[in-house]
Amino acid sequence: MVDDNFAARQTPQANLPTPSRLDKLVSTIADLDGLRRRTAVWIGQGRASFAYRSARTRLRSITRATLRNRDLYVLDLGLAAFALILATALRIGPQELAAAPDRIRSLAEMSFVFTGICAITFPVIGLYNRNWKYASILDYLSLVRAVVIASLILITGMFFYSRLAFVPRSTIAIEIVMLVSLLAATRLGFRREDLKLFKPLAPAARREPLVPVLMVGVGQEADIYLRALQRDRTASYWPVGFLSHSEAEIGSTLRGVPVLGTMKDFDAVFAELEGRGKRPRHLIFTMPLSSVEAEEAERLIAAADRRGMVASRLSSATELRNPLLKKEFELRPIELTDLLERPQTAFDIAALHRFVSGRRVLVTGAGGSIGSELTRQLAALGPAHMALLDNCEFNLYTIDLDLRDNYPAISRSAHLCDVRDPRRVNEMFARHRPELVFHAAALKHVPMVELNPCEGALTNVCGTVNVADAAKRWGAAAMVQISTDKVVNSTSVMGATKRLAELYCQALDIEGIADMSAPRFMTVRFGNVLGSSGSLIPLFKSQLARGGPLTVTHPDMERFFLTIREAVQLTLQASAYGLEKNLGQGEIFVLDMGEPIKIVDIARRMIRLAGYTPDRDIKIEIIGCRPGEKLFEELFDSAERRVTPPVPGVLGAVPSPVPLPVLRHAFEQLQSCAEAGDSEGLFRAIRTVLPNYRKEDQTEREAPFAMAGHQARPAIHVVH
Template sequence: GGALPGAVLALGAAGAPLRLPRQYWRFVGLGDLLAVAGAAAIAAALFTVGLHLFGAWRPPNPAFPVIHAAALAALLIAGRVAGLLQAARHSGESSPDAQNVLLVGAAEGTDLFLRALSRDRQAPYRVIGILSLRARQAGRRMQGHAILGTVEDIEAVLDGLRGEGRLPSVIVLASGLSGPALEAVLDAADHHGVPVRRAPAPTTLAPAGGQEARRVELRPVSIEDLLDRPQVPLDREGMARLVQARRVLVTGAGGTIGGELARQVAALGPASLTLLDHGEYVLYEIDLELREKHPEVVRRAVLADVRDEARIRRLFEEIKPELVFHAAALKHVPMVENDPLEGLLTNALGTRIVADAARAVGTTAMVFISTDKAVNPTSVMGASKRLAEMYCQAFDREARHGQGTMRCITVRFGNVLGSTGSVVPLFRRQLERGGPLTVTHPDMRRYFMTVREAVGLVLQASVVGTTDPENMPPELADGGIFVLDMGAPVKIVDLARRMIRLAGLRPDEDVEIRFTGLRPGEKLFEELFHGKEAPRPTEYPGLLVATPRTADAALVGRAIDEIAGAARSGNPRVALQQLGRLVPEFEHAPEGTVATR
């Protein structure tokens, strides 16, 4: 008579340490099922020991404990699976106005999306099929949904669904899809008139701590998704060592690059962070953002012009920054062509003033942000940045040969997606107005990367550039320049077509692309290396080193001062003559050029 109560007590004693009564079974996993099996085995063992101790009942078979454990585990698991099926039947019911969707992507992201849909009581989407990235998964099923093929089969799959009257209302991209594969999906979607959206990030789809996941909300595909740039591993520990407990100053902090530098530096825990910019509103914005996101960081926002030598010197003497990121610049090529003297004063003289002030107060390292337009420049903007590179290289060479203490690290890269004054925001504004999208030339090409990636690599270069000499690439000993690996250049007209398609429109039909001709100082193709700068890889992915072409710091400094004198007196002819003498590869093309070296 005591066998049944004994079995119940044994199960309770076994299940309590494993917290089975508290398990949130709606989110059950393999570990939870193993816990159930373990509890059943422990309960069977306790029950058998109790029978032997008290002699209440003799098991009919020596294998009884094993049979008892298996039956108990089966009953426990069956009860929970029945509950799961009931919950899935109710939670997976799509709302009456749910859209048919075709799910495309890697198995892990697809599985997360399907689980999130099953938990959404008002699921706005009804999955009618899946396209996988792997051929061996085709023909199988995932959570009851058919895997209709791979991404390469998308045209045939959409044709088949259209024939069945089940063409999806939207194509949903799970994680793992970018570059050419994403292009193929967009092409097929464009052909069938089906919009494409991205699934939420996996971190928002997966519930944590037994909590319900948030509502499944799709987002548009961004132009960044099409770059197909692999994630570069970064030395986060080295970056932290570089920044932590140091006084850091960022010039141009209100700009795209300077602002992202400020964000990433603030996250690394500096002793203090000084934000310097001559634009009041942009400086206010980045200061407010950092105050909200990193209230623990000691900050100071300073309105100042890098061309004001007395002001910059006083500021540096007061703050004594240990690490300076110099991102302040005039970067818009046609604007600088219209006002070349302003470009020379800001880009060349401003860099000399900041570098001199930093070295005078014992700054450990200054990092100068350069541009691919400094290579074989055809614009005043590019030539002024090359002149600034030369000064920083000369400073760095002196430091590495014992003639100074401040490292001066130059980092050169191409265009950043979405930066102020760049082509992506321009295209977005033109799309909002219904077009046309203006492109200067059908063959115009540029290098692109995201601002987050660019700044991450700038910080990585800063770590490498400040390491001990024995661990340093040999080219850096003589003022070598870090160059970010930008991948393959992108045709601007292709970028325009992609953005039109991402907006759900058709290029040349819904939105016109208009060619306007090259602008002053513009080149068809930008270059990352001069002909005499042989690129050398480093052990750090994404970073290359340009073999240096150096000059004497005092000589370059005097020449910059002479150019600044001519600029201040309003004499562009003399200023540009001096610039051409210092940067012999400068071939000014005020009407734009289709030639490149």
């Protein structure tokens, strides 16, 4: 019965005519039009809601800023009324104004209206959300804009109300000038410290005696430094004069401190200050050392040293520093690295913070020269956690202690780990799940790796493979490998093994192009780093302490140089841009090293910095090239294509990629030979990937040098 009723109800519907295709099309269009209208309504509502929320947020911000500066707000409104009344009195004359009660009544009404206009206009323009203690010219221009807008509103309203019958039109112009001056004068009170000449705290109120300082350089850095000293009333430095690089500035003053002469006038300026009882005890470079000729700076430092003065420089404003330091400026001793430093590269600090802040970071070789500086700069960027890996117990202990003292708020853990051990490496990655991996662990000393080629291959090649594979396996966002310019046309085992590591990371980076979730594998290549362990400066310092001689391998040997700080900053910037903007996939980032410098010239500068004369007080001895060394280093291989990524201070190289299966097969042979101590088999395995590499004989490298008349002797002194 149920089935029959159901059929009876369905029969009439079945007999209805079938809709035509045109009817269906019309119906579909109507539905789409309705959907479009509903969508437009939703979008309009969303925009209106967003505009309402933005306006409400803006109003709340204006109200908070005005309440926070309510004393200044009330003073400004009073000055607005006062300026209008005074401008009218000056324009009409006090006696004529007093004789016309109607004018006084109209002026009172206009002042009341003008005060109301200013009460709204000034906060909206933003006069109370600025820090007037550090106001710039643009901030003071906002005063002009606010007063002009308020005055235009007033004159427009009064024109429609009374056709300006009671007030001359020129009164408004006078009022604008007076009110801007009054508002600016009140805000100068916030900067009253800047209006004073430099005057240190009285000696009776101090715990330590003042240190008279002579400053070198009259510019923005000097101005900022003097401001910092003015704000710090307990500062122990007393500026007594400037030396300038320009004679035109002699006789001028900067914040009350006179310019006494040029750098060439140091002796005369020192004698003059000593005769006035202001004998300087400290020489401070308040200008970038890169803007001073190296020889001129060396002569000045040597002259200061002969008079018992300490020479220092100001820390760069763009330098990443310990946030716990309370001083605005940090005085640092002048080293050779300062005299070799190029003009400061513009660093994108915001990009570095976006790259590191809040992320888990793992650093291999964290206790080494480059690794420790890398670790410190990473800590300054606020990572969520830092895992420090190193195979040297003392180096790991030292960097962990450094972070504990200077960055106590940073979560960290230190682990002894040999990157050759894949089990231990994967254990570290599984425990910390790093998002950023910085691979600085390597054997870098050319003569040592020449004497121990199998050990160099196990660390530089197999260790890199272990770290890279672990980064891929455990889902890191990026791995950054530190490389060297010795990979280019390498004749050393160290250079060849680092070249293989570059090729492996390049192959992994290319493999991930098709997969957006794959990690980035970036390699940063640069030359010699001054001040690192085993480098020139520590060796030359120890030789100078013994009275010489300074040993140089060849009079024509040149190298690219970079300070550790700048090398790490550029490495971080290249890596940040590479990950954030997906730059340089399959490329090698090559730091711009400037021009190469002769090693013998560095030796001469070190001698002059110590206050001696080269070849007279301290000798320079030529000792001959060492195993694996070249006279000249290069940043690019002839087979590499050069590109210019949009990263300041960074170039790009695109080597011919080697397929991953080929690399892995060669690395299996390499590892087998290295573990067995088979050096010849190791070299054959290297040549399967790098056919141009050959293990040169020591006599072949020394033959041209010996023919030049120089006596070579086997000795290991320094890695250039």
